Amino acid sequence: MSLDQDTTLPLDHLVSTMEARLDAWRVLNAACRAWAATGDETAKQAVEHQLRCLRSLEEFYAFPGRQLMGNLAELAAEGEAAGAARLSARLSTALLSKSYHSNPGEWDGDESSLDNADRLPPALDGNGGDVHRPYFEVLVVTPTPQAKWAEVSREMRRLRRRQDPFVYELVIVGSFEDAALGAVLNPAIQAVVAYDGFPFASQHDVPLLHRFLQAHVPPGAADLTGEAMTPALVRMLKNLRPELDLYLLSDRKVEEMAANPELACVRRVFYEVEEPLEIHLSILKGINERYEAPYFDNLKKYSQRPMGTFHALPVARGKSIFKSNWIRDMGEFYGLNLFLAESSATTGGLDSLLEPTGHIKTAQEKAARAFGADRAFFVTNGTSTSNKIVEQALLRPGDIVLVDRNCHKSHHYGMVLAGARPVYLEAYPMMEYSMYGGVPLRTIKKALLDLKAEGKLDRVRMLLLTNCTFDGHVYNVRRVMEECLAIKPDLIFLWDEAWFGFARFSPFFRQRTAMGAAALIKRAIAGSDYRSALEAQRREVGADPDPADVRLLDRRLVPDPDKVRVRVYQTNSTHKSMSALRQGSMILACDQDFHHIEEAFHEAIFTHTSTSPNLQIIASLDVARRQMELEGYEMVMKATQLALIIRREVNRHPLVSKYFRVLDLGEMVPADLRQTGLESLTSTDWTKAIESVWNDEFVLDPTRLTLVCGSAGFDGTAFKGLLAEKYDIQINKTSRNSILLQTNINNTRSDVAHLMKVLVDIATGIEERLAAGGEEAVAAFQGRVAALMKDVPDMPNFSRFHDHFREDPHSTTSEGDMRSAFYLAYDEASCEHVKLNSREIDRRLKNGPELVSANFVIPYPPGFPIMVPGQVITAETIEFMRKLDVKEIHGYQASLGLKLLNPKALVAQPVMRIEVA
Secondary structure, eight states: OOOTTOOOHHHHHHHHHHHHHHHHHHHHHHHHHHHHOOOHHHHHHHHHHHHHHHHHHHTTTTSSSHHHHHHHHHHHOOOOOTHHHHHHHHHHHHHHHTGGHHHGGOOSSSSSSSSSHHSOOGGGSOOTTOOOOOOOEEEEEEOOGGGGGGHHHHHEEEEHTOSSSSSSEEEEOOOOHHHHHHHOOHHHHOEEEEEEEESOOOOOOHHHHHHHHHTTSOOOOOOOOOGGGHHHHHHHHHOOOOTOEEEEOOOOOOOHHHHHHGGTTTTTTEEEOOOHHHHHHHHHHHHHHHHHHHHHHHHHHHSOOOOOOOOOOOTGHHHHHHHHSSHHHHHHOOOHHHHHHHOSTTTTTTOOSSOOSSHHHHHHHHHHHHOOOOOHESSHHHHHHHHHHHHHHHHHTTTTEEEETSOOOHHHHHHHHHHHHEEOOOOOOOGGGTTEEEEEEEHHHHHHHHHHHOGGGGGGGEEESSOTTTOOOOEEEHHHHHHHHOOOOOOEEEETTTTTTTGGGGGGTGGSSOOOOOOOOHHHHTTSHHHHHHHHHHHHOOSSOTTTHHHHHHOOOOOOOTTTTOOEEEEOOOHHHSOOTOOOOOEEEETTTHHHHHHHHHHHHHHHSSSSOOOHHHHHHHHHHHHHHHHHHHHHHHHHHHHHHHHHHHHHHHHHHOOEOOOOOOHSSSGGGTTOOOOOOOSSSSHHHHHHHOOEEEEEEEEEEEEOOOGGGGHHHHHHHHHHHHHOOOOOOOOOSSSEEOOOTTHHHHHHHHHHHHHHHHHHHHHHHHHHHHHHHHHHHHHHHHHHHTSOOOOOHHHHEEEEEEEOTTSSSOOOOOOHHHTTSSSGGGGEEETTTSSHHHHHHHHHHHOOSOBBBBTTTTTTSSSSSTTTTTHHHHHHHHHHOOOETTTOBBTTTTTOOOOHHHHOOOOOOOOOO
16 A cells, blocks of 8 residues: 555554555565566656655654665666665665664665764664664654754764663654654654654645544644643653653753653653753663663573572582483573573572562562553462462452453452352353353443342452453453442452453553553543533432432443542463463552552462472563563564454455454454444454444454354364364364464464465365265265354353352342352262263253252363352253363363262251351
8 A cells, every 4th residue: 555545544554554664665676676677667657656655654764764765766766777676675675674773784875974973873883893782763853944853863873882782763753743653653762852842733744644643643732832732742652652761852941841740751851952961871771771671680690600509409500400311401402591590599689579679579660660550460370370369369258259250260269269259240142153252341230230239239349350351352441440430439350361461562452451441540530521420420310329220231330539449450471472481470450559458468479479489480571571661562563463464364365265264343242332333353444443442342352363163164172183283383272163363472474374374275175175075075064064153052151059158049149159169069978970961960950959060160162160169050051061072171070970069968068158247
């Protein structure tokens, strides 16, 4: 797509401007080659047209820069087709490989008014040695006339020193709009220096670039003038890319600007350019604060010390391995550093994960800053443990928890350990694909209002939801929390974002993360919008509305800012979407009342954290944070782009789409939960996609792709095995007739190409087998497809807890004492086993006594408990179990049958009652 075409911009160009830029360079390169080969005037015009388009875009990047772009334009104007082809090829290759970060030859042009010492980054001037110095770019926003921008660049280059740890180049723009474009388009920008007094309007008259601005520039910004423009720019940039370091230069009262709360996110305010060296040093310091990985850096230093090890870890220093006659290959495989950096000691600067006071503490503080939290805690045995830590710290025996029944099993076990009483919430089903979506907000509100009507709202402690779900359903987190807080102002939220930690670094999904939404709510509480909306709400439904008032379910509820306590927790499997070692996890907290539960929180950490945590996992969490702060924006955008490419290519390929398809938004989210009506992530105007992200109850994480394989005759498990064993493709999750693909910051376009080739090969094989087998083969294939795609068992909802495990069997709310049921099953005499297909099951379903599960039963897929301890088992659950054809079912042994609590035990053991003061 040409950059000056006034056409609809597809979403995949919005989320990865780097890919769009590289594609545009490839188009220019091809046009130059065609011109060089033919000398045709039409081919020359194509080159000049594409070059004009690119020159507008390249204003926002330091390389190739105005000089090299000018050289290329001059070659084209003079008819030097061969020279233009050579230069465009060199520039295109340098951009693709990023060789210009370290190769001085890439910056050379045929003509130059500057010497190399001025023009080249310091690592490229021949004096930098072989030491790698990371490269980044600085956005300068200035009212200075464009004719003087080269002088601004020269002044900053003269400040470079050989001892500088980083390399940077300037990207200079002259307006508010261009600053927004630079931050969106150029992920290499890590800092912004804004000179006060810049205008609003962009100098570029390119319709497509202006369309980018519509999603990022706040309403009314165009009407701002003078002193109001700078705070508006600062807020916009911080909302867009919170990792950026911001600096201001002004010739007015800098003391007042530095004290302005609207400019609190600015690192420093300078009086014009009286201290250019301080600006340079401040930029480097800001980057270094993000670059420092204190625990990892210290572990590297520790590994080089000549340590004598008299502690209980023989592999430390590697002597037991490298001197061994039998396991030396282990050392050769993993390398020496792994063992040099091992220790069971917490002294000598290594710090303790249980009670960090040094480098781990600092690393956790940096993680909290990076993820927008008040506090961050590292966990080295997975998010299963993170979940249990939060639940043990916050929940007390008898507390009621509203929880998605389909959440990860660690939450169910966490509630057992804490003695909490779950009220299971049902997500909307997608029966044809044997999976569930998310829990509608209406369902959540009704559960809270029902508990209020029963006089139990004071016992409701927590709402626990998975965001995003395994299959990619993302909640409108802010709206869920706001409306729940309108009913119960002190409700605690635990968002399991195991698969969604990367979303902090996406400008589109940040507001749908727990920490992003918590920040928005805290900001809203401090403003006036809540108060005016609250008054309107009170006029309509009253100050203390009747919980039975159905209007509460259908109107948007507003919390009382004077009563609200923002108490939000997020767990993320850092290893699932960032560069951390397996089992690396984080707990993030934004809790105004943390000081009340701090001791309990640390007790929970002591309970669940190993006294011998893996040092390499801790270090990898530290480094993962560093990477995401410095290049997460670019990497997440690229992962999203690759996912959208897969969606588009699979669904439009003439052969592949006969047998496979990636489910789209309209198939994964019911229409009533997509208020904008958005149906597709790929064939849509991106402005509508942005509206959907802000407003719809559910959206899809584009990086999670449900690929239907049942239409190719494969169940999910079989197809997963085929991909792994024959084609070297690994995936995580399957359903009866689909598999889940996911892209992440590790993937490349080569991976996408490999996947597409594999799908083409498999589809071709199906075609050949059907053609060779004749009508009989076709009939068998169609029967197999029908069995997978049409004869799909209905997934059962949660039934109820047996009356024995309910305080009041006549209550209209469904909470139950799962802990008592769980531990009752430890008594063999209280349990029985009944074969799944026995007549005894059918007899008891019809005549009683009721079948009551003694444990969790979790089939994979779907991967959530279809039975929990104390649950009454219904005919629907038995039918689902009998139709299951999966091999992995946790909590069920076919040779023994279902484990049940026997009827006598349910009479003999009374449930523990909770007395409420």
